[in-house]
Amino acid sequence: MVKRGKLEIIKDILKIIQENRNSIKPTPLLRKSKLSSLRFKEYYIELADKNLIKEITGKEREKFIILTEKGFKFLEKYKTIVNFIDEFEL
Amino acid sequence: MRPPLEFLMPPQIGAELIYSFVIIVCSLMVYYGTKELYELSSYKGIKYFRLAFLFFAVAYFFRYSIRFILSFFNIGTIHEFLPMSLGPMGPLTLFLFMYFSSMAVFYLLYSVMWKRWNGNSKMIYIFHAIAIIISVVSIISRRSDVLLGINILFLILISFVYYIAHKDSKTKKKGHNLYAVYMLLFVFWILNIIDILIPSFLQQFQLLIYLTSSGIFLTILYKVLKKVGN
Numbered sequence: 001m002v003k004r005g006k007l008e009i010i011k012d013i014l015k016i017i018q019e020n021r022n023s024i025k026p027t028p029l030l031r032k033s034k035l036s037s038l039r040f041k042e043y044y045i046e047l048a049d050k051n052l053i054k055e056i057t058g059k060e061r062e063k064f065i066i067l068t069e070k071g072f073k074f075l076e077k078y079k080t081i082v083n084f085i086d087e088f089e090l
Numbered sequence: 091m092r093p094p095l096e097f098l099m100p101p102q103i104g105a106e107l108i109y110s111f112v113i114i115v116c117s118l119m120v121y122y123g124t125k126e127l128y129e130l131s132s133y134k135g136i137k138y139f140r141l142a143f144l145f146f147a148v149a150y151f152f153r154y155s156i157r158f159i160l161s162f163f164n165i166g167t168i169h170e171f172l173p174m175s176l177g178p179m180g181p182l183t184l185f186l187f188m189y190f191s192s193m194a195v196f197y198l199l200y201s202v203m204w205k206r207w208n209g210n211s212k213m214i215y216i217f218h219a220i221a222i223i224i225s226v227v228s229i230i231s232r233r234s235d236v237l238l239g240i241n242i243l244f245l246i247l248i249s250f251v252y253y254i255a256h257k258d259s260k261t262k263k264k265g266h267n268l269y270a271v272y273m274l275l276f277v278f279w280i281l282n283i284i285d286i287l288i289p290s291f292l293q294q295f296q297l298l299i300y301l302t303s304s305g306i307f308l309t310i311l312y313k314v315l316k317k318v319g320n
Binding site: 007050070077080081085088089090 | 124126127130131132133135136138139201202256268313314317318319
C-alpha cells in the first residue's frame with residue numbers, strides 16, 4: 001500500500017466529514033480515516049488549529065465534527081494545490 | 091543644460107525603471123497569486139517558493155536604487171560611494187541588495203530541496219549567515235576578480251545542488267521543463283548581480299540580460315497563474 005502524504009490525509013479526513021453530510025462523531029471519523037489514534041489526534045488538533053474543522057455539541061451533548069468554510073475551500077482547491085506542488089517540484 | 095525631466099530621470103534610468111517594474115510586478119503577482127494556496131495548505135514548499143519571489147521583488151527595488159544612485163551622483167561603481175564621504179546610503183543599499191538577492195535564490199533552492207533535507211529548518215539559518223557573509227564581502231572587497239569569483243562560486247554551488255535534486259526527482263517527466271527555467275533564473279540572477287557590482291563587465295550584453303531576465307520572470311508568472319487558475 002502506498003503511503004499517503006500529509007496533504008492527502010488531510011483531504012481524506014475532510015472528505016469523510018463532507019460525505020457524511022458535514023457532521024460526524026469523532027469515533028467513526030477515526031475509524032474511517034484509517035489512522036492510528038495517536039496520528040488521528042495529531043491531525044485532528046492540526047485541522048482544528050488551522051480552522052479547517054470545528055467541533056459542535058448536539059442536542060444530547062454529543063460531539064460532532066463539521067467542516068468550516070475554509071475546510072470546504074480546501075477540498076475545492078485540493079487538486080489545484082497538488083498540481084501546483086507537482087508543477088514547481090516543491 | 092539638461093532638460094528638467096532628463097536631470098531627474100536620465101534615459102538609461104528610465105529603461106532601468108521599466109525593467110525593474112516588470113520584474114517587481116511579476117514577483118509580487120507570484121507572491122500574492124499563491125497566497126490562498128498557502129493559507130489553505132500551510133505547505134512548506136509553497137511558503138519558501140512565495141518568500142523567494144517576495145525577496146526577488148525587494149532585491150530588484152534595491153537594484154534599481156543602486157542604479158539611480160550611480161546615475162544621480164554620476165559615479166562609476168557603487169564602491170565609490172564611501173560612507174565617510176557621502177553617508178552610509180551606498181553601502182547600505184548594496185548590502186540590502188546582496189542580502190535579499192542571495193536569500194531569494196536560497197529560498198527558491200530550499201523550496202525544491204526541503205523534503206530531501208527532511209524539512210531541516212537549520213538550513214535556513216545557514217542560508218541567512220551565508221547571505222550576510224556574501225553581502226559584507228561585496229561591500230568590503232573592491233576587487234572585481236574577487237566579486238566575480240564569489241558570484242561564480244555561488245552559481246556553481248546552487249546549480250550543482252539543484253542539478254543533483256533534479257536528477258533524483260521522482261516527479262521528473264516529459265513536459266516538465268521547469269529545471270531549465272530555474273537554471274536560467276539562477277544564471278541570469280547572478281549576471282544581474284555582476285552587472286551591479288562590476289558595471290563595465292557586462293555592459294555590451296545589458297539589453298540581452300534585461301530581456302532574458304524579464305522573459306524568465308514572465309514565464310514563471312504565466313505558469314503560476316495557469317496552475318492557480320487566476
